[in-house]
Amino acid sequence: MTDELPVAPLSELTRRRSAKWRKYPAGVLPLHVAEMDFALAPPVLAALREAVDASDVGYSHAEPELGEAYAGFAADRWGWQVDPAAVTAITDVGVGVVELLRVFTRPGDMVAISPPVYPPFFDWNPEAGVRTFEVPLHRDETGYRLDLAAIETAFALHPAVYVLSNPHNPVGRVHTAEELTALVRLAARYRVTLVSDEIHAPLVLPGAAYTPILSLPGAADVAVAVVSASKAFNLAGLKCAAVVTASARMAAAVEDFPPDSRWRTGHLGVIASIAAFRHGGPWLDQLLHTLDARRTQLGRLLRDRLPAVSWHPPQATYLAWLDCHKLADDPQPFFLDRAKVALEDGLHFGAAGAGHVRLNYGTGAHVLDEATARLAAALSG
Ligand SMILES: Cc1ncc(COP(=O)(O)O)c(C=O)c1O
Known part of the structure; x- marks a missing residue:
């Protein structure tokens, strides 16, 4: 016990x-x-104390440790193989999603989301210069889930991107492998890019199992994930998240981020996240x-x-x-x-x-x- x-x-x-x-x-x-x-x-606290005691509070340098630490964590917890070189540090999940939207869309494009959903999903779209298309979750007596039929109807109207919350905030739904596989197929068929916000992945509770979207067949070419230690280890103020890709096409999208974005990640956030992923x-x-x-x-x-x-x-x-x-x-x-x-x-x-x-x-x-x-x-x- x-x-x-x-x-x-x-x-x-x-x-x-x-x-x-x-x-x-x-x-x-x-x-x-x-x-x-x-x-x-405790390992996070120790790493932060060590950095502060050593006045080690300059700009961050995340590579290669952040990617290696995240890949180790993903393999241990979920059996998901991540290429450490395909993990790019970013200020936070919000910045990661907005930068991805800027790369994958043109001004005025539509970006689909599934409310009820984390409020900034509504704000990130105008920040990136795109319009929001709502495809609400399906709700019945068992709870909420993705409405795949409505998503297909929406995808036929060609939104550039669908932003997914996996697991879903606020309803706490852990999308199943079957649902996500169907979503990936729809994305491939209708050429919609999936941006999957997986910040809550380490917080899947007993009774459910998380499926990383990029672990699914066919996902690498259509999806990109944004991950972070910040929700599970309570580090939001330290400003560190990461974009994870699994194909050359998606890696190229990250290359298109503004050159200065690498300077905008919190150094203490990188240190704390590495400690969390390695020893947490x-x-x-x-x-x-x-x-x-x-x-x-x-x-x-x-x-x-x-x-x-x-x-x-x-x-x-x-x-x-x-x-x-x-x-x-x-x-x-x-x-x-x-x-x-x-x-x-x-x-x-x-x-x-x-x-x-x-x-x-x-x-x-x-x-x-x-x-x-x-x-x-x-x-x-
Ligand atoms: C689904 C989701 N995405 C993103 C965030 C915010 O992440 P960040 O502070 O890294 O932008 C939260 C915060 O609660 C969240 O619930």
């Missing part, structure tokens, strides 16, 4: 200065943005065990305290997509105002997010207990 990762008391957590802890006034319990409350993985496996296993327990706890708390809220427990991530339409049309401001709990507003994820909030359960049992008690009290008060 693995121990759960501890989380500091709230009096200590509130001393953090990151967006999670500074966006809302003191007294608001923040469960909105995707930052976790666990302490850093045991800590990550403990994290997944902890998140699994938190997912179960949340299910129990929702059932006992907030029975009008419905959800499908996520297969990945530490984000719960809660359907609150029976409680309020616009639940986020209601809960912020009445319960002093900050959740992510479902409408930020697209129109399908109406009546929903996203709750971050990457925290301690005590925080989840406090948050759900406050939400329930707000409803009864």
Whole structure:
């Protein structure tokens, strides 16, 4: 039996200065943005301490270690063979996707996405000068999944790119190998490039299995993946992600990135990511065990305290997509105002997010207990 990762008391957590802890006034319990409350993985902390102690805080130089470390991690965890030379460091996943869109599109092209989806998916397209084409996820009583029939209809209209969230934020869906294989076939048939945001891949929870899109037959020529240690190891502020390719065609796309982009990755992010990929496996296993327990706890708390809220427990991530339409049309401001709990507003994820909030359960049992008690009290008060 693995121990759960501890989380500091709230009096200590509130001393953090990151967006999670500074966006809302003191007294608001923040469960909105995707930052976790666990302490850093010990090998990551040691690598960062060593760098800071040595005043090693200049510009980053990621090659070849970042690619080698990621390839080792991918092979160990998923049996996925990655060419270390096909791993290119980039500032963060958002920058990686925007730079890829700039390479694969011309101004005014369409780029398809599947809402409800991580809000910046809506922002990255205009940033890259392209139009957004929405192909919503299919939803039924079992949860959400890619709507392959609707994707085929959309692809027949020739969007230049489809941006995939694999696994999917906010619904926590881990797309199956069959679904992704069908998506790759459609992309090849209709000549649509797939940009797969795989930042949540290391956060697939017990009961589901991640399929790297590039591990599928035929994917190398049509797909590129953007990966990072930043969600699973809680390193978002250190600014390091990577673009992974598996064919000469896609590698050429990365060559077209602006020459200065190599200077824009955080040096401490590269150091922390290498340590995470090389030595973070045991800590990550403990994290997944902890998140699994938190997912179960949340299910129990929702059932006992907030029975009008419905959800499908996520297969990945530490984000719960809660359907609150029976409680309020616009639940986020209601809960912020009445319960002093900050959740992510479902409408930020697209129109399908109406009546929903996203709750971050990457925290301690005590925080989840406090948050759900406050939400329930707000409803009864
Ligand atoms: C699906 C997805 N992509 C990208 C990001 C942001 O990644 P980055 O900070 O590396 O841009 C997040 C953050 O939560 C996310 O959930």
